[in-house]
Amino acid sequence: MTETTDNAAARFRALHQRGIFVMPNPWDAGTAKILQHLGFKAIATASAALAASLGRADASGEVSRNRALDHAAFLIQAVDLPVNGDLESGFGDEPEDVAETIRQSIAIGMAGCSIEDRTVNADSPLYDSAHAVERIRAARQAIDEAGSGFVLTARCEAYLVGHGNPLTECLDRLGRMADAGADVVYACGMSKPDDIATLVKAMPVPVNVIGGTGPAPLSIGQLEDLGVRRVSLGPRLCQAAMGAFVRAAEEVSGKGTFDFMADAANLKAVTDMFGREG
Numbered sequence: 001m002t003e004t005t006d007n008a009a010a011r012f013r014a015l016h017q018r019g020i021f022v023m024p025n026p027w028d029a030g031t032a033k034i035l036q037h038l039g040f041k042a043i044a045t046a047s048a049a050l051a052a053s054l055g056r057a058d059a060s061g062e063v064s065r066n067r068a069l070d071h072a073a074f075l076i077q078a079v080d081l082p083v084n085g086d087l088e089s090g091f092g093d094e095p096e097d098v099a100e101t102i103r104q105s106i107a108i109g110m111a112g113c114s115i116e117d118r119t120v121n122a123d124s125p126l127y128d129s130a131h132a133v134e135r136i137r138a139a140r141q142a143i144d145e146a147g148s149g150f151v152l153t154a155r156c157e158a159y160l161v162g163h164g165n166p167l168t169e170c171l172d173r174l175g176r177m178a179d180a181g182a183d184v185v186y187a188c189g190m191s192k193p194d195d196i197a198t199l200v201k202a203m204p205v206p207v208n209v210i211g212g213t214g215p216a217p218l219s220i221g222q223l224e225d226l227g228v229r230r231v232s233l234g235p236r237l238c239q240a241a242m243g244a245f246v247r248a249a250e251e252v253s254g255k256g257t258f259d260f261m262a263d264a265a266n267l268k269a270v271t272d273m274f275g276r277e278g
Contacts, residue, residue: 008111023233025044025233027237027238029074035079037274042111044232045083048234061120069105072105072108072110084151085110086113087101088116089117093119112151114154115154116157117135125162126156126161126169133180139181160189184205185199190213196223211223211233244260
């Protein structure tokens with residue numbers, strides 16, 4: 001089923017030019033196939049979902065580059081869709097580490113990826129701004145040297161790490177990252193309409209927003225009105241599935257009943273979504 005990187009990247013890049021689209025995040029072949037069946041035009045890995053499936057913590061350095069890329073390759077093989085990689089901070093502090101991650105991502109057929117400016121050091125959770133920009137510049141150079149249309153997304157994690165002025169920090173960092181070659185920018189955790197509108201207006205490239213964020217999550221229509229081009233779901237679908245799993249298991253262990261089956265999926269209906277192998 002695998003596309004060449006060039007074809008996948010071209011399809012993925014074109015989606016950003018047509019208006020808003022939703023890029024959900026499966027965590028295995030079955031969930032990827034379901035999302036394709038439901039008509040989504042691109043999917044992405046989710047580092048938190050992968051970490052949870054391994055019984056590990058996200059953004060902790062506990063998932064290796066090889067593990068993350070093997071997981072992405074598995075999803076690429078499963079569907080006829082562009083696959084974007086959630087590659088955390090690029091699996092290394094230095095620009096060359098990020099460049100090597102990009103080279104390997106292109107080699108396995110990934111259509112694009114996101115690179116964060118977040119460290120695994122709780123005392124200094126964001127890379128120095130200049131260093132963060134150099135990491136994106138190195139990623140861009142690796143893409144250009146490969147002659148690929150691979151779509152590079154730069155992420156600023158200021159909202160997630162509790163920065164004192166996350167909007168200002170994101171505007172500064174993401175603007176400089178766009179100048180350094182990012183094709184898309186992403187302020188993970190940003191949820192206020194005014195903040196999103198400000199970011200969209202300030203950026204020369206498309207903006208990604210994670211859906212389902214904040215006390216009153218904005219709809220796709222509302223995000224479109226704000227000028228957002230791409231909506232990812234990160235671990236949201238995995239969270240929903242895990243919530244149902246925990247509630248069902250707690251019901252059985254605590255009450256000894258099986259009421260959860262009233263909302264359970266019909267396995268025949270699910271497997272019918274998988275289709276045939278190409």
